[in-house]
Amino acid sequence: MATQMRNDRGEGRDAWILAGIGQLATMDGDVNHGQGAGFRIAAADSLLIADGTIRAIGRAADLTARFPDATVRDAGGRLVTPGLVDAHTHLLYAGHRAYEVGLRAVGKTYLEILGEGGGILATVRATRAADDGEILAATRARLRHALATGTTTVEIKTGYDLTPEGELRLLRLIHQLRQEGPQRVVATFLGAHALPPEYAGNPRGFLQAIAAVHDALRGAADFVDIFCEPGVFELEEARVYLEDAKARGLKLKVHVDELHDAGGAALAAALGAATADHLAHTGAEGIRALAKAGTVAVLLPGTAGYLHQGAMANARAMLAAGVPVAIASDGNPGSSPTSSLSQVMPWAASWLRMTPEEVWVAVTRVGARAVGREGLGRLTVGGPADFVIWDTDDYRMPCYEYGHNFVRAVYIAGRRVAGS
Numbered sequence: 001m002a003t004q005m006r007n008d009r010g011e012g013r014d015a016w017i018l019a020g021i022g023q024l025a026t027m028d029g030d031v032n033h034g035q036g037a038g039f040r041i042a043a044a045d046s047l048l049i050a051d052g053t054i055r056a057i058g059r060a061a062d063l064t065a066r067f068p069d070a071t072v073r074d075a076g077g078r079l080v081t082p083g084l085v086d087a088h089t090h091l092l093y094a095g096h097r098a099y100e101v102g103l104r105a106v107g108k109t110y111l112e113i114l115g116e117g118g119g120i121l122a123t124v125r126a127t128r129a130a131d132d133g134e135i136l137a138a139t140r141a142r143l144r145h146a147l148a149t150g151t152t153t154v155e156i157k158t159g160y161d162l163t164p165e166g167e168l169r170l171l172r173l174i175h176q177l178r179q180e181g182p183q184r185v186v187a188t189f190l191g192a193h194a195l196p197p198e199y200a201g202n203p204r205g206f207l208q209a210i211a212a213v214h215d216a217l218r219g220a221a222d223f224v225d226i227f228c229e230p231g232v233f234e235l236e237e238a239r240v241y242l243e244d245a246k247a248r249g250l251k252l253k254v255h256v257d258e259l260h261d262a263g264g265a266a267l268a269a270a271l272g273a274a275t276a277d278h279l280a281h282t283g284a285e286g287i288r289a290l291a292k293a294g295t296v297a298v299l300l301p302g303t304a305g306y307l308h309q310g311a312m313a314n315a316r317a318m319l320a321a322g323v324p325v326a327i328a329s330d331g332n333p334g335s336s337p338t339s340s341l342s343q344v345m346p347w348a349a350s351w352l353r354m355t356p357e358e359v360w361v362a363v364t365r366v367g368a369r370a371v372g373r374e375g376l377g378r379l380t381v382g383g384p385a386d387f388v389i390w391d392t393d394d395y396r397m398p399c400y401e402y403g404h405n406f407v408r409a410v411y412i413a414g415r416r417v418a419g420s
């Protein structure tokens, strides 16, 4: 078998074995028994990798006997997991909003800052004024940090231009970053992120102008999103906008119930959205609707904690109802200034009361489902060799100790792209 693989498919040359794995967390357990059951430690200590995929999972002695030409690297008894999938970020922008820290300290809320022309609109001004090179350089730096902290797949939203042409420009920049790699990049069009001053008092007119480019998004944007929140875009406005996108064959994600329970989760479910994101204020009715529709809940505990405006998503009720729960960073310059999903894992465990097993499944396998890349976020024979070696032998550590980067090395498609 080994000889045949080498001769017929040339795998002898670049096949390699990662041996000496302490805990190999594959995330391929049966989630029908609950999200935590999706977490599984394999009874194996080695992976055979060739052509960007995992070719075998087993014991080192067996794999080296079967593939004698393969190079062997030693994981030193460490934890190995799939690469993290960050299913919700706004990492493409210019500038920063450090001045908001002082405003929040004197009691200004997120929506008050936005209402006064700051917040998202401040980043819109900075991004409109920046040339492509500046935006790309700033975003590359964020993606490098994401990679160094374990993120191998990242969803990036547009949303900091708020003109039809400008939003398409941001989408092109996301494509350029996807082209450059090494991370796998998912592109979401969030032209409806806030109401720009040019359309003050006319949200419907603005949404119509943005929707005019929906046809151009087919094949270019993986998803269309909108910030549905009282005071930003109301439920009915979001419904009309999203129905238009859906009718044009686009897949949906929705920012809902971040700061109020305005029925956003039920809207996402009714429209068959792939995900409903935030959900900090979603009540029992919204959770039932998500469960029935099979919509993935993308929870962002870093955002709720950072804004510190009260509610945390009711993850326990969602999990009990059978809603698949992803955890994402929401990396953005206002409500969650980070590009690291792994740094959010302790907050998911502590603030959302998720078990380490549930958190791991949320940042890998369910995250992959949330971005429509079901093959990612698991370590399976035949699947992509995207994985992280963590500097610990205990999978609970990254859910426990905050502010520490446990990442030792990161691999995408079998190639080391960060660490040593």
Ligand code: NIG
Pocket (backbone or CB within 6 Å): 090, 119, 120, 123, 227, 255, 258, 303, 330, 332, 333, 334, 335, 336
């Ligand atoms: O998901 N809520 C809307 N959008 C982002 C924040 C964007 C920003 O403040 O720049 C979020 O929290």
Ligand code: FE
Pocket (backbone or CB within 6 Å): 088, 089, 090, 255, 330, 332
């Ligand atoms: Fe967001």
